[in-house]
Structures are given as C-alpha cells and as structure tokens.
Amino acid sequence: MGVINRTPDSFYDRGATYALDAALASADHAVAAGVDIIDVGGVKAGYGSYVGVDEEIRRTVPFVRELRDRHPEVVISVDTWRAEVGRACAEAGADMINDTWAGADPDLARVAAECGTGLVCSHSGGLAPRTDPHRVRYDDVVADVVAGVCALAERAISLGVRPDGVMIDPTHDFGKNTYHSLELTRRLRELADTGLPVLVAVSNKDFVGETLGAGLTERGDGTLATLVVSAREGARVFRVHDVVAARTALDVVAAVG
Structure with a gap:
C-alpha cells in the first residue's frame, strides 16, 4: 500500500504530493514499482490547520477519479474518518476506506456497506481525530487493540460491509507511546x-525514530526491519x-517462507 498525501503539511513528505500532477506522478511511480494499493489522504493525521469536509473532498476526489481512469487494476484506498468524504471518494472510484481513527464517525462503516467498499478497522485508544497521546496507559495494549478492532470489524460486518473486505490495523503510534508500538510489533501474531x-x-513513524534516535529522514532502515518482523x-x-525498498524486503520474506 503506497502512501499519497494530498496535503501541504504531511509529517513526512512536507507537501511533495499536494499538487494533483505531483500526486499522480507519484502514484504512477508506485504502480511501476509494484504497489497493489494506493492510499490517498487529504488531511494530515496530527496537529495542523483545520481542514473542512469540502476541502478534504477537493483534495481527494479528483485524484481518486483520475487514478481510477489511469490504473484500473490498482486498489484505491482513501484515508479518512469522515463519512461524507468516504462516500464521495467511493462514488469517484475508491475501493476501500481506511478509517485510521477507529470509528470516530459511526456512519463511515455504513457508507462502506452502502457503497460496497472495503474497510480498515483501527485502534486509537479513544483519541479524537488529529490528537496525540498524552501519558496513555493500558493494562495490556495488545489485548486492548485486539478487542477494539475486532469489535469494529464485527459491527462493520453486521452493517453489511462484506466480510472479505474488512482489515484490521493496530495503528502504531495512534493513542500509543513507543513502548506500546514496539509491544504491538512483537506480539502482532x-x-x-x-x-x-x-x-x-x-513507515517512518515516531516509535521507529525514538527507538533508534533517528530523525525523520533517517528511519528507512528501521522501517524495513519493522516491516520484516511484521510480515x-x-x-x-x-x-x-x-514502495521500492518495501517491495524488495517483503519479496525476500515471501521467498524465505
């Protein structure tokens, strides 16, 4: 799943794919590199300027529509917590809704059911969208994540989301500190x-950086190691x-078996 951030303030690429042409060029490169899914987001995950529904739709829907025409074989995912955005993107050709904020909008699962898209069910420890954890605690973070994502998956299926379209995401760093994210990786099984x-x-998340004492541009090796362990x-x-580095590392994991 290759990331395309149609935002001017992304934590990682700092707006490199905010312009539509740049976003499409990046998607073309990812497809050539062997990506299976393109995940587009129109709002920075963390703190930043307020982005309304209409603006989020403006950033995502034209990209989804054009990408659908250019690469009909690629799965298109939209990273949003808003039902209105999910519906608009699904109508433009998105195949999946990546709800990274754990059902903050309960209507988003209904949109996935009505539009026939897949749905990613995540865990954010009860945080509201675009907020960071502060002294968060769990008796057992993995147990909490398993219970939370499974409950969201069961609800989605009960609303009519097709069972083969549901995925779960432990959502490293969202509502979690570095210890929690490492524990999730260790016990991902x-x-x-x-x-x-x-x-x-x-990919390039803070827990990787904090573990290694690495800045934002120095987390590539740590990211690959975490991907291999996760696989x-x-x-x-x-x-x-x-995509290129991840594809290479994961192909080796697959070959080893």
Missing part, C-alpha cells in the same frame, strides 16, 4: 490469529512511503 487480515502502517508475525498489508 495475536492480531493475525483473529483470522482477519492485518494491515501495518509503521513474519502475520501482517499481510503494509502501508509505506518507499
């Missing part, structure tokens, strides 16, 4: 054992910035 496909989004522990979808 417990999520895979639920029988639901597991997505991991660890060995049962993850099946990998949301990344560097």
